[in-house]
Amino acid sequence: MNKMEGQAPSPLPDQVLENVLETVLHFLSSRRDRNAASLVCKSWYRAEALTRSELFIGNCYAVSPRRATARFPRVRSLTIKGKPRFADFDLMPLNWGAHFTPWAQALAQSYPSLRRLHLKRMSLTDRDLTLLSLSFPHFQDLLLTCCEAFTTTGLAAIAANCRLLRVLDLAECVVEVADEEVDWISSFPETQEETHLESLVFDCVECPVNFQALERLVARSPSLRKLRLNRYVSMSQLHRLMHRAPQLTHLGTGSFSASELDPEPDYASAFAASKSLVCLSGFREIWPDYLPAIYPACANLTSLNFSYADINAHQLKSVIRHCHKLQTFWVLDSISDEGLQAVAETCKDLRELRVFPVNTREEIEGPVSEVGFEAISRGCRKLQSILFFCQRMTNAAVVAMSNNCPDLVVFRLCIIGQYRPDPETLEPMDEGFGAIVMNCKKLTRLAVSGLLTDRAFGYIGTYGKLIRTLSVAFAGDTDLGLKYVLEGCPNLQKLEIRDSPFGDGALRSGLHHFYNMRFLWMSSCKLTRQACQEVARRLPHLVLEVINSEEGKADDIEILYMYRSLDRPRDDAPKVVTILH
Amino acid sequence: EEDTSYSHKEKHFFTHKPNMATILGKESGLNLKETELCLGLPGGGGVGGGGGGGGGGGSSEVETPRATGKRGFSETVDLKLNLQSKEDLNENLKNVSKEKTLLKDPAKPPAKEILEIEGDLEKYFRAQVVGWPPVRSYRKNMMAQKVSTEDVAEKTTSSTASGAFVKVSMDGAPYLRKVDLTMYKSYKDLSDALAKMFSSFTMGNYGAQGMIDFMNESKLMDLLNSSEYVPTYEDKDGDWMLVGDVPWEMFVESCKRLRIMKGSEAIGLAPRAMEKCKSRS
Numbered sequence: 001m002n003k004m005e006g007q008a009p010s011p012l013p014d015q016v017l018e019n020v021l022e023t024v025l026h027f028l029s030s031r032r033d034r035n036a037a038s039l040v041c042k043s044w045y046r047a048e049a050l051t052r053s054e055l056f057i058g059n060c061y062a063v064s065p066r067r068a069t070a071r072f073p074r075v076r077s078l079t080i081k082g083k084p085r086f087a088d089f090d091l092m093p094l095n096w097g098a099h100f101t102p103w104a105q106a107l108a109q110s111y112p113s114l115r116r117l118h119l120k121r122m123s124l125t126d127r128d129l130t131l132l133s134l135s136f137p138h139f140q141d142l143l144l145t146c147c148e149a150f151t152t153t154g155l156a157a158i159a160a161n162c163r164l165l166r167v168l169d170l171a172e173c174v175v176e177v178a179d180e181e182v183d184w185i186s187s188f189p190e191t192q193e194e195t196h197l198e199s200l201v202f203d204c205v206e207c208p209v210n211f212q213a214l215e216r217l218v219a220r221s222p223s224l225r226k227l228r229l230n231r232y233v234s235m236s237q238l239h240r241l242m243h244r245a246p247q248l249t250h251l252g253t254g255s256f257s258a259s260e261l262d263p264e265p266d267y268a269s270a271f272a273a274s275k276s277l278v279c280l281s282g283f284r285e286i287w288p289d290y291l292p293a294i295y296p297a298c299a300n301l302t303s304l305n306f307s308y309a310d311i312n313a314h315q316l317k318s319v320i321r322h323c324h325k326l327q328t329f330w331v332l333d334s335i336s337d338e339g340l341q342a343v344a345e346t347c348k349d350l351r352e353l354r355v356f357p358v359n360t361r362e363e364i365e366g367p368v369s370e371v372g373f374e375a376i377s378r379g380c381r382k383l384q385s386i387l388f389f390c391q392r393m394t395n396a397a398v399v400a401m402s403n404n405c406p407d408l409v410v411f412r413l414c415i416i417g418q419y420r421p422d423p424e425t426l427e428p429m430d431e432g433f434g435a436i437v438m439n440c441k442k443l444t445r446l447a448v449s450g451l452l453t454d455r456a457f458g459y460i461g462t463y464g465k466l467i468r469t470l471s472v473a474f475a476g477d478t479d480l481g482l483k484y485v486l487e488g489c490p491n492l493q494k495l496e497i498r499d500s501p502f503g504d505g506a507l508r509s510g511l512h513h514f515y516n517m518r519f520l521w522m523s524s525c526k527l528t529r530q531a532c533q534e535v536a537r538r539l540p541h542l543v544l545e546v547i548n549s550e551e552g553k554a555d556d557i558e559i560l561y562m563y564r565s566l567d568r569p570r571d572d573a574p575k576v577v578t579i580l581h
Numbered sequence: 582e583e584d585t586s587y588s589h590k591e592k593h594f595f596t597h598k599p600n601m602a603t604i605l606g607k608e609s610g611l612n613l614k615e616t617e618l619c620l621g622l623p624g625g626g627g628v629g630g631g632g633g634g635g636g637g638g639g640s641s642e643v644e645t646p647r648a649t650g651k652r653g654f655s656e657t658v659d660l661k662l663n664l665q666s667k668e669d670l671n672e673n674l675k676n677v678s679k680e681k682t683l684l685k686d687p688a689k690p691p692a693k694e695i696l697e698i699e700g701d702l703e704k705y706f707r708a709q710v711v712g713w714p715p716v717r718s719y720r721k722n723m724m725a726q727k728v729s730t731e732d733v734a735e736k737t738t739s740s741t742a743s744g745a746f747v748k749v750s751m752d753g754a755p756y757l758r759k760v761d762l763t764m765y766k767s768y769k770d771l772s773d774a775l776a777k778m779f780s781s782f783t784m785g786n787y788g789a790q791g792m793i794d795f796m797n798e799s800k801l802m803d804l805l806n807s808s809e810y811v812p813t814y815e816d817k818d819g820d821w822m823l824v825g826d827v828p829w830e831m832f833v834e835s836c837k838r839l840r841i842m843k844g845s846e847a848i849g850l851a852p853r854a855m856e857k858c859k860s861r862s
Contacts, residue, residue: 089712172719177748204719284723308723358724360714389714416714473713498712 228252461488
């Protein structure tokens with residue numbers, strides 16, 4: 001931009017470059033690309049920081065709210081993850097942390113244009129939610145996954161104050177019961193002729209909702225596409241809602257269960273009328289006689305979640321034989337191997353399968369086994385992601401899957417009995433998992449189980465070059481096992497290990513890599529405090545949290561939770577947590 | 582290469598077992614550590630390393646099993662252990678129907694019951710591990726409440742909407758819970774569920790007691806004099822009573838709200854409850 005003399009001085013070339021850069025970087029959306037761009041030079045760093053509108057924070061303690069908001073001043077969409085996954089299984093103390101409050105305050109100050117917030121495994125209070133609802137006039141999307149510590153009061157604040165609310169998704173949250181129960185659905189302002197709601201997901205909210213208010217809300221939400229009801233919504237209520245919202249694409253059916261003895265409406269016609277349905281879930285208290293109602297929708301379904309539906313093979317077959325387009329299927333093992341075979345026969349397009357256990361006891365016999373597993377591998381060649389709980393599995397079946405399903409990206413096999421060998425050969429499960437890492441070249445996430453020796457970990461270290469997340473329990477023999485992994489897997493970011501005989505030597509072998517990882521979790525292993533202290537000294541940007549349930553047992557480490565951080569260690573830890581430095 | 586003195590099956594059964602003494606010690610209040618009831622293979626400790634341990638790198642061949650019974654947090658672990666041990670004991674030893682309540686069968690000293698176990702030790706131990714298998718508590722609880730497909734025939738209308746919902750508070754806990762009393766068949770079921778719900782708070786021996794024996798006055802007074810927690814409820818008349826004073830069905834109908842409070846606070850309720858109980862028998 002050249003100007004005539006006498007007028008305002010032309011912008012410095014650097015400034016022009018920065019403007020151009022900002023304009024270009026604006027189009028860069030991948031955060032990995034952005035991270036790379038920010039390393040080029042200072043002006044790229046600045047330009048990138050000014051143009052990053054979507055911020056992802058994988059560990060809320062890796063960076064302080066102040067630092068994050070200072071570097072990225074123009075964020076409109078924020079994702080924050082808190083507790084590590086093992087917290088889901090009661091392995092962490094209550095009040096461990098991941099409190100959202102300091103973030104809420106920082107965001108309210110720094111991001112007036114915030115539109116979207118996604119929190120996972122964070123602890124957020126009603127006050128936090130209220131602050132959110134009042135601080136961001138353009139707020140549209142709130143997604144809470146596995147969060148806790150808030151009640152329906154907080155939900156009511158969101159409903160009442162976020163006029164532009166588009167998405168309210170509560171997935172697997174623990175919503176506490178307030179002392180005075182709040183009718184949060186009624187808090188959506190009735191004066192608004194039409195809401196902006198596109199997605200309302202509350203299947204995890206464990207208290208009844210005001211149905212009349214819900215029905216009115218749905219009726220005045222023409223953009224609503226996703227509606228997932230909780231189990232306090234009966235079949236007949238579901239029917240009324242479907243009638244109000246035939247445009248739904250994703251439906252969580254609530255209880256799917258009878259509550260009246262009167263003659264009932266034609267449920268199948270409601271499903272037939274909802275021509276856009278592609279995803280069905282819910283079935284929380286399923287009354288199997290009602291299953292035929294969903295037949296009209298099956299042909300279009302790409303996603304079906306039966307993971308709360310205690311149905312048998314026969315009942316499943318009646319549904320699944322219509323589901324030719326199914327790509328995602330979650331189900332309980334009550335369907336047995338026979339049910340899995342039916343899935344394998346019909347669902348040729350299946351990408352993701354999750355089979356959950358009805359009974360988590362370590363029985364000898366379980367309803368699903370290597371038989372159904374292998375059938376799936378033969379029938380569903382496009383499989384990319386599998387989570388499979390079972391009581392027995394053979395190496396042969398796992399090897400078969402490694403050969404039949406080379407596109408696997410996520411392989412999580414949970415043989416419920418600890419240290420279970422292959423029941424046919426009595427061998428460890430090393431060869432099966434070895435085949436998976438060898439043959440599935442796109443694998444990024446792996447969870448192992450059964451009887452495993454160091455050999456299995458040798459395979460993982462040798463072949464699992466793309467693995468980012470690894471879960472280990474009751475496995476391995478010596479430090480070598482963990483060493484193989486830490487030395488062999490350059491992309492490893494999240495490593496969670498419990499009850500395995502890995503100790504100090506193994507820990508030390510990861511020193512070169514720990515700064516590249518999001519976290520390391522080791523519980524009931526063989527670490528000593530001295531070794532952890534040494535790691536803390538040698539890697540000052542690592543935070544090592546040692547969590548022992550009893551005081552005074554300081555030498556044996558029960559839980560080590562270790563992560564990198566740009567800031568000082570947190571000061572909100574409960575007493576059972578010791579932070580080493 | 583993989584040679585070991587023990588077959589994989591044995592190793593499978595005996596490695597990494599929680600120390601029996603620790604588990605029981607908490608439950609019964611007896612100090613069983615003295616007796617060192619440590620599960621292991623004959624002739625020494627259990628197998629520590631396993632398959633490659635003998636042939637491979639320099640770790641010791643045989644190690645005693647980990648001396649700690651802990652897999653999780655003391656509060657959660659103790660309560661869960663109490664719960665599961667109670668269930669397991671009842672199932673394995675007595676083949677008791679679900680209808681049985683502890684009122685009819687006042688708890689024997691747990692240690693005696695443990696020593697009576699024969700073939701089910703392995704099953705007992707394996708049920709104790711916290712957080713395994715890795716299924717979220719929400720899902721586990723949902724499954725626990727499910728009616729199995731065999732029971733479908735007994736179901737007339739499955740109703741969640743018209744249950745008997747009552748609020749449950751626990752002194753010191755920041756939140757309330759809600760339970761549907763019609764989901765439970767006995768005081769024991771309710772007690773187990775409550776213990777699970779509030780397991781993250783210190784419960785002491787709440788789980789072990791489970792139910793209060795109203796007929797045993799001295800035991801009752803002991804409990805009420807302690808800092809242990811007892812469940813109380815508000816009945817239709819607005820009176821606060823100790824849970825367990827009336828037959829289960831009557832309780833479901835008259836209970837309006839539950840509150841778990843310290844025994845010492847509940848002590849004022851005791852005389853009324855005892856009278857009610859005595860007048861019934």
